[in-house]
Amino acid sequence: MRILAILLALSTLFALAISSENSSSPHLLPRPLIFESHQLKSVDNDNVNVHCTSWRFAAETNNLAPWKTIPTECADYVKNYLTGKGYVVDLERVSEESMVYASSFGFAGDGKDIWIFDIDETLLSNLPYYLEHGCGLEAFDHFKFDKWVEKGVAPAIAPSLKLYQKVKDLGYKIVLLTGRREIHRAVTVENLLNTGFRNWDELILRSSDDERKTATVYKSEKREEMVKEGYRIRGNSGDQWSDLLGFAMSERSFKLPNPMYYIP
Amino acid sequence: MRILAILLALSTLFALAISSENSSSPHLLPRPLIFESHQLKSVDNDNVNVHCTSWRFAAETNNLAPWKTIPTECADYVKNYLTGKGYVVDLERVSEESMVYASSFGFAGDGKDIWIFDIDETLLSNLPYYLEHGCGLEAFDHFKFDKWVEKGVAPAIAPSLKLYQKVKDLGYKIVLLTGRREIHRAVTVENLLNTGFRNWDELILRSSDDERKTATVYKSEKREEMVKEGYRIRGNSGDQWSDLLGFAMSERSFKLPNPMYYIP
Structure with a gap:
């Protein structure tokens, strides 16, 4: 057989x-x-596992058409990935690879080298929220998610905190570029400070002017402003391709894993 | 425990x-x-599997520093992936997702819509060669690989052939943009025709002028020429990020799986 x-x-x-x-x-x-x-002999005969690993590969490489929920049959697979070793190992690896790259620059000393971080699922984890909402199986609910954000208790993703500190120590300007809205500035700042993120150079949240733009356009426009001001965007860390693609792209982008949701 | x-x-x-x-x-x-x-309970406790899946995720999302060989401990993992169901399922999925996207355009009818395909590990498979050379465990050997290319017997990747035909039928101009050199034009054409690829609009191989460029620069320059000639690059299929990133990027890029080698 x-x-x-x-x-x-x-x-x-x-x-x-x-x-x-x-x-x-x-x-x-x-x-x-x-x-x-x-x-x-070790070929995996579990069809669901092969199917869902393939789905995850396609999601992580941006091959999928825009999606709103994870495939129903992958619910356990995604939950097991997120709560098992897979997610931790992936987060640690992207942090380590980013540090290797970040360390490769000899800076001009003009303070114009930038590293951009997204916030949700990049610096802060909303896994406690998503574990109570099907890890992507439920369609995204802005109202419920806002309630969670407003608690200000999202834990730090430890490997990303390590990268953040390393990048800061190396002398990059740190820009936090998030899809969170301006109304959540105070709680976001509090949440970041409480979990160990300090001394960023800029925190950019979505203003009312940006609300109808896709994340790709909103974030590209903000990056373009930095480039026009003479900054060099050396690295960009995000869990969504809309954090990384578009225009005024970073010299290197690092894709953190996120099999739970897709933002265009 | x-x-x-x-x-x-x-x-x-x-x-x-x-x-x-x-x-x-x-x-x-x-x-x-x-x-x-x-x-x-179903969390995978196989450390090698978790480690190598994570390595593959990092390779496929372009998070790794440039690499010359796969990790030794992942040799069986990569071979099993390539010869088991995983690779086939991944190739079929990217083909299907590409077809959904390709079908989403209503063309202007001016013949200016392009789909770009890479050749090796995108249209044609060198798996027979790599199975005899450790599936990425051996460092790349130009001399040996050229001998294989010159046989002209690389099989078609069937899901990519299906996409190719669909894209052609939809009315896109098909451009084949490969890192293979001009000296291999005749054997490449023969290999493509013998495996079912017909009626492409352009086949671009690396000229002697392009030999010292990275694939990213060489392919970006060729794409830029198309854009300057008024073409719209709607889709781009490749197994390397150097097929897809750089400048003059396609509106959508599709990353085919390739855990065997990395081309900068």
Whole structure:
């Protein structure tokens, strides 16, 4: 059955050329797949796991069409990922890779090198909220989420706090660029300070003028202002591609994991 | 032990605010994690699997520093992914999502809408070669790889062929933009035709002038020429971020999976 499944997978994957010139080639078929199939014992046969890992890959690489909720059949998968080792390990890795990159610059000393951080699911975690709302299975509810934000108790994402401090120590200007609205400035500042984030250079929240813009446009416009003022955006950390793509993009962007929601 | 591991993971993940205002909040700790830990039975305890999945996530989201070989401990993981269901499912999904997006345009009818495809690991698969060379565990060997390319027997990636045909039928101009060199034009054309790719509008290979450029710069420059000629780059399919990022970027980019190698 396993060999059959592998052959089936192969025939789905490859449309092989059956031309007269090629058919004699010993390399035409990926031989080791067939003759060494005993090496594949650890292949995961859990269809849900394969399906949901693929969905997560597609979400994290920005291949999906805009989505409002996670696939129903992936509810347990996403929850297990977030509360198991996977999410922690991913967060630690992106922090470490960002630190390696951040350390690679010799600064001109003109104070014009910027690192941008998003806030939600980048510096602060709303996981306590989402665990009570299906981890993405429930459609986003602005009213309920605002109530949570207003508590000001979102925990820091520890690997991001470590990166934040490192980037600060290295001499970058730190800009916090968030989709949170100006009405939440005070509680956001309090939440950040209480969880260890200090001495940022600028905190940009969404003004009423920005409310109808997509996050991609709003954040790109804010980055463009920085570039026009002569700043160099060296790094950008965000859990949404709308934090990272658009125009006036950072020299390097770092995508934190977030399989719970999508913001255009 | 499982509860201990979860608590340990939590303490790594979250640096909780222990301010006097917040400590009385019932939402300070992500409670469901602790009180509902019986729901976490399916959490994967295989450290190698978690580690290598995390590495793959980081590679696919472009979070890693430039790398030459896959981590040694992930050799079996990567091979199993490529020869198991994971790779096929991922390739099918990106093809399907691309088709949904491609179908969303009502064309002006001026023939100026372009879809760009990379070739290796996007339209054609070199998996037969890489299976004989450690699937990324061996450092890339130009000489050996050229020998493989010159056989002209790389199979088509079937989901990409389906996308190619759909995009062609919809009326996009198809541009193939590859890092392969001009000396391989004839064998590349033969390989593409033999595997079902027909009637592209342009095939751009790397000229001697482009040989010292990174793929990101070379491909961006070629895209910029298209934009200057009045074309609209609607979609871009590639397995490397250097196919997709840089300047003159496509309106939407689709990242095909490739955990075997990295091209800057």
